[in-house]
Amino acid sequence: MIQDKVVIITGASSGIGEASAKELAAKGAKVVLGARREDKLKQIADDIKAAGGEAVYQVLDVTKVEDSEAIVKLAKDTFGGLDAILLNAGIMPVSNVSALKTGEWKEMVDVNINGVLNGVAAVMPTFTEQKSGHILAISSVAGIKAYPGTAVYGGTKWFVRDFMECLRMESATEGTNIRTATLYPAAINTELLNTITDEGAAAGMAGLYDAFGISPDRIAKVVSFALDMPEDTTVNEFTVGPANQPW
16 A cells, blocks of 8 residues: 555656655655755655655755655654655766766765665664564666666666665565565656766667657556555566667
8 A cells, every 4th residue: 555655766856756756645655755946846845745745855965874764764753754765866877888987986986886885774773673664676677787978876786786686685684674666668758868978878878869768657556556555565577668768
């Protein structure tokens, strides 16, 4: 049941995060929105409340440990508990390795890997103590297949895949009943393309998404499905994309 579940969503100011927040709130979840753009968060929270849902927000930089800890506190202080977190924040400044965009490499590691680790570290004490919790993470089809131009981006998403699978198995053996779900989206129309600075990569990705891209609310429905599963059941991986894209 999604009704009354308290769910933190990172990267909630647009795309999959925004769509998931609205989808879950419409089904009765109490959503806690985090991202760097406060104006966007406020608008989304206002939209949810206007539709009869419950939402709070806080500025969140997932690369900062204290920000992740603060949003967990916000969730518990506001709604009295915490049931799930959707680790959605991510960036995709893809380019060939030879372009040596080393600053972007570091930024991807900081957001796509450390951001996930910070979120998990922030919720684990609560989930372990209550012996329940659901951790969902957005990886990518580049986290299960290699694509030229995505060496570093894909590497960060492969990390998410391995980390989440280990977390699932560890939680099962430790008896904490912390469930996991990793999503591998293909071409979903979000703001990810805006992070690409390499002209060739940007043009290639734009063409791909123009041809195949589908709405982020499609991923939101998968998030909703995962969260709606009975407590004794984990569906740990979802590969999702346009029906006409040969990813």
